[in-house]
Amino acid sequence: MRRFGPMFRKEFIQMRRDRLTLGIMVGIPVLQLLLFGFAIQTDVRHIPTVVLDESRTPSSRDAIAAFENTGNFRILAHVDGRDALDAWIARGDAQAAIAIPHDFPRDLARGSTATIQVVVDASDPLSSQAALAAAAGVAQVRNLAILSAAAGRSDLPLETRVRPRYNPGLRSPNYIVPGLVGVILTLTMILVTAMAIVRERERGTLEQLIVTPITKTELMLGKIAPYVGVGLVQMTTVLLLGRFVFDVPLTGNVLLLYAIALVFIVASLAFGLFVSTLVRTQQQAMQASFFFVLPNILLSGFMFPRQAMPTLFQWIGAFLPLTHFLKVLRGILLKGVGVTELWKELVILLLFATVLIALSVRRFQKTLD
Amino acid sequence: MNDVAVETRHLTRRFGPIVAVRDLNLTIAKGEVFGLLGPNGSGKTTTIRMLCGLLAPSEGTAIVAGVDVVKSPDLIKERIGYMSQRFGLYEDLTVAENMDFFAGIYGLEGPGRRGRIAEVVAFLGLNRRLHQLAGTLSGGWKQRLGLACALMHRPPVLFLDEPTAGVDPAARRGFWTTITALSGQGTTVIVTTHYMDEASRCVRLGLMSQGHLIALGTPSEVATQVGGRDLEDAFVILQERDEQEQEA
Numbered sequence: 001m002r003r004f005g006p007m008f009r010k011e012f013i014q015m016r017r018d019r020l021t022l023g024i025m026v027g028i029p030v031l032q033l034l035l036f037g038f039a040i041q042t043d044v045r046h047i048p049t050v051v052l053d054e055s056r057t058p059s060s061r062d063a064i065a066a067f068e069n070t071g072n073f074r075i076l077a078h079v080d081g082r083d084a085l086d087a088w089i090a091r092g093d094a095q096a097a098i099a100i101p102h103d104f105p106r107d108l109a110r111g112s113t114a115t116i117q118v119v120v121d122a123s124d125p126l127s128s129q130a131a132l133a134a135a136a137g138v139a140q141v142r143n144l145a146i147l148s149a150a151a152g153r154s155d156l157p158l159e160t161r162v163r164p165r166y167n168p169g170l171r172s173p174n175y176i177v178p179g180l181v182g183v184i185l186t187l188t189m190i191l192v193t194a195m196a197i198v199r200e201r202e203r204g205t206l207e208q209l210i211v212t213p214i215t216k217t218e219l220m221l222g223k224i225a226p227y228v229g230v231g232l233v234q235m236t237t238v239l240l241l242g243r244f245v246f247d248v249p250l251t252g253n254v255l256l257l258y259a260i261a262l263v264f265i266v267a268s269l270a271f272g273l274f275v276s277t278l279v280r281t282q283q284q285a286m287q288a289s290f291f292f293v294l295p296n297i298l299l300s301g302f303m304f305p306r307q308a309m310p311t312l313f314q315w316i317g318a319f320l321p322l323t324h325f326l327k328v329l330r331g332i333l334l335k336g337v338g339v340t341e342l343w344k345e346l347v348i349l350l351l352f353a354t355v356l357i358a359l360s361v362r363r364f365q366k367t368l369d
Numbered sequence: 370m371n372d373v374a375v376e377t378r379h380l381t382r383r384f385g386p387i388v389a390v391r392d393l394n395l396t397i398a399k400g401e402v403f404g405l406l407g408p409n410g411s412g413k414t415t416t417i418r419m420l421c422g423l424l425a426p427s428e429g430t431a432i433v434a435g436v437d438v439v440k441s442p443d444l445i446k447e448r449i450g451y452m453s454q455r456f457g458l459y460e461d462l463t464v465a466e467n468m469d470f471f472a473g474i475y476g477l478e479g480p481g482r483r484g485r486i487a488e489v490v491a492f493l494g495l496n497r498r499l500h501q502l503a504g505t506l507s508g509g510w511k512q513r514l515g516l517a518c519a520l521m522h523r524p525p526v527l528f529l530d531e532p533t534a535g536v537d538p539a540a541r542r543g544f545w546t547t548i549t550a551l552s553g554q555g556t557t558v559i560v561t562t563h564y565m566d567e568a569s570r571c572v573r574l575g576l577m578s579q580g581h582l583i584a585l586g587t588p589s590e591v592a593t594q595v596g597g598r599d600l601e602d603a604f605v606i607l608q609e610r611d612e613q614e615q616e617a
Contacts, residue, residue, distance in 0.1 A: 006473025010462065017461050208457025208518075211421050212474045213446045366442070368423045 003214045007222025015226050022230075025192070029184045029234045030241065036176050037246045043172060044130035046074040050088045052099040053078060059108055060100045063116060066142060067098055072134035085119065095121045096131045166251075166334040174249070177242035178329040179302040181235050182322050185261075186268050186296050189231055193272030194285040196223045197364070202282060210366040217361050224269040231265035232258070251336035257328070260342070263349045264325040270356035271321070277363040296322045321352045374399045374526050374557035375420060379429035382415050389415040391580040393429070397559065397573075399525070402552045404571030405561040406591075406600075408608050411577040413561040417528050420559070421451050434526045434557075447475070450519035450527040454534045456511045457518075460504025464495055464514055467503050468521065475522035489517045493547065509540025516547070527551065529560040533567065545570055565601045574600075578607050579614075 015022065049067070053060050067073045076094055079085050088094040099117040107114035118135040122128040148154060167174045200206040209219070235258075242248040275292065279285045297303065299317040306317055317323045324345040331337045331345075339346070375397040382390045390412040397403045405413045418424040420433050422442035431438040434448040458467050468489065472482045490496050493513045498506065503514060512532060519527065529548075533541045545567065548558055552572075562568055569588045576584040576591050584594040584603075597603030 002476065002478070003474050006470055009473070010459065010466070010470045013466060014459065014461055203460070204453070204455035205457050205459055207423065207453055207455075208451070209474075211423055211446060211449070211451040212471070213443065213476065214474050215443075366422075367425060368418060369425065 001218060001221075003218045004222050004225075007214065007218055008225045011223055012226040015230070021192070025188050025230050026233065026237065028188060029237045032184055033177065033180055033238050033241050034245075036180055037173050037242070040172060040176055043170065044127045045071055047072055047096050047127050047131050047134075048076050048094045049073040049096040049098060050076055050085060050094040051078050052081070052085045052097065054102045055100055055104045057105040059105045063100060063104070063138075063142070064098060066138050067135070070134050070138060072130060073098070089119060089121050092121070095124065095127050096135075171247075173242065173246035174334060177238065177246055177248040178333045179326055180242075181238045181261075181329055182264070182300070182325045183297060183302055184234055184238060185231050185265060185325075186322050187293055188234065189227060189265055189268035190272040190275065190292060191286070191289045192227055192230070193224055193269045194275040194279070194289045195282055196273065197276040198279055198282050198285050201280070207368065210368075216364050216366060217357075220273055220357060220361055220364065224266065224273060227269055228262065228265050231268075232261070235261055248333065250333055252332035253338060254332075256338060256342075257332045260325070260328050260332075260346055260349065263346065263353055264321055264328075267321045267349055267353040267356060270353055270360060273360040274356050274363070277360050296320050299323070301326050321349060324348045324352075372399050373397070373432075374401065375403075375431070375433050375559065377420075377429065377431040380416070380419060380426050380431055381428040382412075382419055382424060383427045388580050390419070393582055395575060395582065395585075397557060399557050400552055400555050402548060402558045402560070402570070402572045404568050404574045405559065405577060406563065406568045406574050406604065407561075407577035408563065408604075408611060410579075411611075412580040413577055414530055416577070417451075417530050417559065417561060421449055421528055422446060423451075434524075447522065448525055450522070450524035452512075452515045452519045452527075452529050452532055454531040456515035458503045458511060458514055461502065463500050463502055464506070465499040467514060468495075468517055471518035472521045477521060485521060485523075489520055492520075492550075493517050507540075508536045509543075512536050512540065512544060513547075516544075520551075524556070526557045526559070529558065531561050531563075533562065533564065541567070563604075565604065568600055576603070576607065578611055583607070 051064055053064065064075070068075055073096060077088070079088065079097075082099075085097045085099065089097055097119040099119065101115065101117070104114050104116070116139070118131065120128045120131045120135075144156070148156070164170055197206070200209060239250065239254075243250055271292070272289065275288045276285060279288055295316065299306070299309070299313055300320050300322040301317065302322070306314055306323070309317065328342050328345050328349075331342055335341075373396055375395065377393050377395045380390060380393040380395075381388065393412075393416060405416060407413050415424065419426050420431055420438060422438050422445045425442075426439060433445055436445045436448060438445050459470070462470065465486075468486050469482070472486055477485055490499070493516060495510075495513060495517060498510060498514075503511065506514065516529075516532070533544060536544070541564075548560070549570075552558055560567070560571070568574055571588065573586060574584075574588055574591045575582050576595065584591040586594065588600050592598070592600045592603045595603035595606055597606050
């Protein structure tokens with residue numbers, strides 16, 4: 001391995017001299033974090049809503065206030081009829097509508113079931129789900145109040161007490177930021193090394209390189225080593241911004257996180273290297289990287305829960321290093337767990353790194369055939 | 370056998386149905402400046418690449434600097450220097466960084482590396498360019514730097530594939546002075562070219578056409594073998610014959 005040193009030094013100088021790429025590699029985490037952190041809120045609130053109140057009584061106004069008080073509905077306007085209500089929804093100006101019929105106060109007074117209709121624009125999944133849940137909640141609270149008054153008791157016969165462990169405030173940044181560390185590393189690490197070998201091929205330097213006694217392993221490891229540093233800088237950037245801008249906790253052992261992250265970074269770099277041995281031009285390398293990055297974002301559990309996926313896709317997800325690193329990130333940052341809980345993920349990531357480097361070395365040939 | 374630097378027997382390389390080099394038998398003595406001459410596509414570059422272990426021969430054997438190219442493609446790389454038409458330099462590294470890298474890759478370390486680099490810098494007159502980026506050098510200086518990198522490990526055999534492409538006449542002349550000096554130190558130099566003045570400076574020439582070695586000997590011998598008054602004449606006769614055969 002004595003030629004690893006010169007190879008590493010060369011790659012490091014080239015990386016340092018390519019200011020634009022270096023800037024992008026440090027800029028991407030900052031930009032992504034701010035976008036994801038500020039823009040993405042999975043708890044939908046203030047859904048634009050219109051009201052059709054056909055009864056216009058104190059009890060109907062009461063009901064509307066109950067909806068508004070949940071904070072999930074923002075009442076934009078009162079409309080006069082069905083057609084107007086549908087028009088608001090169709091235009092997309094309102095995503096929910098509350099309709100209270102004429103006989104609402106009468107049914108309520110008589111003790112028969114009074115109905116409130118809630119129309120939801122379900123073409124947008126997250127807000128429609130939030131509207132449905134909030135609407136059901138409103139009815140339930142009112143039912144409880146009426147029923148307990150009728151039964152003459154003020155305490156409830158049954159109550160479930162939910163304790164959201166590890167993220168008691170159910171804050172979106174606490175989900176997003178740890179995952180984002182993994183996503184950003186995957187994205188940039190695969191892309192930079194996917195370019196690594198094809199760039200030398202395109203510039204004509206590969207021919208000169210493979211006519212020297214450098215071994216394939218020295219070449220591969222020397223290529224990826226400088227980017228390990230870049231990965232660690234990216235991760236630190238995201239963690240610090242997450243901590244001080246979005247107040248994301250760093251509950252567990254940060255040293256352990258860095259140790260496992262090192263393995264994950266090497267695995268991602270090795271994956272890019274493997275891509276590099278499959279393609280012939282830098283353009284192909286770029287396209288191939290994006291082809292591999294997309295499943296990482298969709299199937300790893302970063303955005304969508306893996307438990308909800310069909311078994312086949314859970315399996316595909318299991319073959320992505322990011323899936324396992326996400327468990328590590330959330331485990332250490334939010335849950336504060338240690339090696340005892342995470343050794344399996346560590347072993348899997350080590351396996352990924354070793355196998356991918358071995359595969360790349362095998363595929364790469366020191367000839368021009 | 371000890372005076373032989375390169376020996377090939379029935380060396381053949383095919384690319385699919387195309388035979389790029391056919392049944393090449395060649396013996397090159399140590400310290401010789403041997404030129405491979407021929408039009409584009411005649412098989413010069415393929416031959417050199419096989420001799421460097423960059424391409425596996427389809428058939429035949431080649432011994433270079435005492436090493437079997439087919440059996441030990443890794444060992445051969447420690448004993449040869451190679452410079453291609455594109456020089457293969459890192460344009461975003463300086464002259465010094467390029468040399469340092471190749472010296473390191475060839476396994477030179479510590480004071481030995483520094484000493485050898487200083488030696489090569491003096492030999493090729495690179496000392497005033499050390500901190501210039503390789504990408505900003507003129508063709509002639511790129512060529513010298515390419516040669517410097519290929520010479521770091523004192524290879525007994527040096528392969529130069531069209532080393533003077535895109536280099537001005539003055540730099541070409543200086544380059545050939547260097548080649549002659551290297552040969553005087555005992556380095557075997559194998560060079561491809563299609564410049565006649567360069568070909569005539571070689572000790573011996575091999576003339577290639579469509580993968581065949583069709584003439585071998587001193588420049589004047591080669592000229593007579595093909596039936597031309599001089600080398601240039603021979604080369605033109607050859608190229609016309611090629612074109613006729615292709616049309617037929």
